[in-house]
Amino acid sequence: MIEFDNSYARLPAACFERVDPTPVKAPELIKLNTALAQELGLDAQWLASEEGVNMLAGNALPESSQALAMAYAGHQFGNWVPQLGDGRAILLGEVVDANNHRFDIQLKGAGRTPFSRGGDGRNWMGPVLREYLVSEAMAALGVPTTRALAATATGEFVLRESGPMPGAIVTRVARSHVRVGTFQYFAARGDQESLTALVDHVIERQYPSLTEADNKALSLLEAVIDAQASLVAHWQSIGFIHGVMNTDNCSVSGHTIDYGPCAFMDTYQADKLFSSIDRGARYAYQNQPRIAQWNLVNLAQCLLPMMHEDQEKSVELAQAAINRFDEIFVHHYSQRMRAKLGLNNAQDNDLALAANLLKRMEDEQLDFTQTFTQLSYPDALSPFAAGGALHDWHLSWQQRLGNDSAQAEQSRLLMQQVNPIVIPRNHLIEAFIERAVADNDVSDFHAMLDVVTTPFDEKHIGSLYATPPQPEERVTQTFCGT
Numbered sequence: 001m002i003e004f005d006n007s008y009a010r011l012p013a014a015c016f017e018r019v020d021p022t023p024v025k026a027p028e029l030i031k032l033n034t035a036l037a038q039e040l041g042l043d044a045q046w047l048a049s050e051e052g053v054n055m056l057a058g059n060a061l062p063e064s065s066q067a068l069a070m071a072y073a074g075h076q077f078g079n080w081v082p083q084l085g086d087g088r089a090i091l092l093g094e095v096v097d098a099n100n101h102r103f104d105i106q107l108k109g110a111g112r113t114p115f116s117r118g119g120d121g122r123n124w125m126g127p128v129l130r131e132y133l134v135s136e137a138m139a140a141l142g143v144p145t146t147r148a149l150a151a152t153a154t155g156e157f158v159l160r161e162s163g164p165m166p167g168a169i170v171t172r173v174a175r176s177h178v179r180v181g182t183f184q185y186f187a188a189r190g191d192q193e194s195l196t197a198l199v200d201h202v203i204e205r206q207y208p209s210l211t212e213a214d215n216k217a218l219s220l221l222e223a224v225i226d227a228q229a230s231l232v233a234h235w236q237s238i239g240f241i242h243g244v245m246n247t248d249n250c251s252v253s254g255h256t257i258d259y260g261p262c263a264f265m266d267t268y269q270a271d272k273l274f275s276s277i278d279r280g281a282r283y284a285y286q287n288q289p290r291i292a293q294w295n296l297v298n299l300a301q302c303l304l305p306m307m308h309e310d311q312e313k314s315v316e317l318a319q320a321a322i323n324r325f326d327e328i329f330v331h332h333y334s335q336r337m338r339a340k341l342g343l344n345n346a347q348d349n350d351l352a353l354a355a356n357l358l359k360r361m362e363d364e365q366l367d368f369t370q371t372f373t374q375l376s377y378p379d380a381l382s383p384f385a386a387g388g389a390l391h392d393w394h395l396s397w398q399q400r401l402g403n404d405s406a407q408a409e410q411s412r413l414l415m416q417q418v419n420p421i422v423i424p425r426n427h428l429i430e431a432f433i434e435r436a437v438a439d440n441d442v443s444d445f446h447a448m449l450d451v452v453t454t455p456f457d458e459k460h461i462g463s464l465y466a467t468p469p470q471p472e473e474r475v476t477q478t479f480c481g482t
């Protein structure tokens with residue numbers, strides 16, 4: 001049994017709508033994340049039991065659950081939408097782990113809510129398996145992210161453009177589901193009471209050191225700026241493209257949230273874009289830092305009235321905080337890239353050295369992940385070796401290494417700890433989804449999950465999972481698929 005607490009349900013009534021999941025026909029567990037259950041102090045055996053699976057499918061909730069859909073608004077591709085909200089996700093409640101960290105337990109695909117608009121509130125196998133695998137891979141890569149506790153088949157079909165698809169639910173675990181769009185929802189309505197409660201809620205949950213801050217709103221903004229800058233720097237360092245960085249998908253805790261048309265790039269390309277719905281290429285790889293800052297400007301806007309009684313002064317304070325984003329991002333990004341190059345101490349030209357490598361990778365159409373593996377595990381066939389396309393860059397890098405405080409062995413270890421050998425490659429994701437849907441066979445999903453959750457393990461070098469797609473296997477577009 002799970003004992004939920006419900007701190008979100010204690011916020012002002014405007015913050016959510018109470019709603020229970022809609023029961024499904026024949027729930028069946030596809031995958032339970034027993035390691036995560038243990039981390040959260042949950043009873044994995046109970047979760048896998050009939051009673052547990054009934055909860056994961058939304059068929060029967062423990063008494064302690066006060067299920068609800070959260071209200072939020074957002075800018076979608078830059079366009080203001082005053083009401084979005086959880087249209088296919090239902091928060092069951094929160095659990096508190098041994099470190100006193102609070103986690104939301106949410107069912108995504110659990111049926112209609114007052115925010116569903118025209119949608120069915122459901123999810124299908126493809127996006128569920130994708131979110132499960134990619135979010136768990138991100139966690140294993142050390143990137144702050146929502147987690148997946150379970151994937152559950154519903155035994156029902158959902159109708160999508162491509163026809164009827166097998167329904168499924170992902171149980172999402174998050175440090176918080178509060179987004180920039182949550183603040184926007186109340187700011188747009190002039191609901192100062194809910195805004196104030198939300199600021200206190202987020203600080204208490206995510207940023208407890210700010211509880212006594214003189215200017216809570218400003219301190220919160222600064223903390224979110226740092227968390228988002230750090231997050232996006234991490235994304236850039238592994239070639240992750242979120243795909244829908246709308247303000248409603250931008251978490252104030254600085255975690256990756258809402259795995260839709262996201263993808264890792266194979267061949268390095270600065271303006272790489274996968275999402276089929278992003279016609280203006282707004283959320284292309286190289287735009288991600290700029291977009292994060294754009295989202296933070298919107299958060300700042302919501303917090304202005306709480307920053308200072310003098311409006312002009314508020315704007316000044318917020319603008320100064322926003323203006324520091326670039327510097328903070330570059331700081332985090334430089335740290336990540338330096339580690340990828342095995343550099344221990346900072347020197348002036350490090351970013352240029354990294355940029356140079358990326359430029360060369362782009363010119364030579366090299367695979368992003370594999371190239372860093374080759375740098376971390378020297379081999380005679382790599383583009384860095386004598387006669388290889390990147391040999392000249394390699395010489396400049398060696399020269400820089402010679403001036404570093406780290407010894408060669410130390411450098412290599414550092415690189416091997418931060419340069420993944422496997423990332424969840426899109427063509428393999430599409431292949432296991434295809435198999436799950438067409439043959440009702442999820443064994444490829446399980447096999448790939450084992451590999452992408454141990455991304456730094458040397459044994460994967462040269463494996464299928466570490467190999468870039470052949471030209472005919474390349475996935476050029478991803479779909480929201482909801």
Ligand code: AMP
Pocket residue numbers: 084085086087088089115116117118119120121122123244248249258260482
């Ligand atoms: P997303 O693009 O996944 O971040 O979702 C944007 C908005 O659409 C959110 O308010 C979702 O709750 C809503 N939404 C997406 N898919 C569905 C669906 N199948 N049923 C109801 N609402 C949905």
Ligand code: MG
Pocket residue numbers: 248249258
């Ligand atoms: Mg969303």
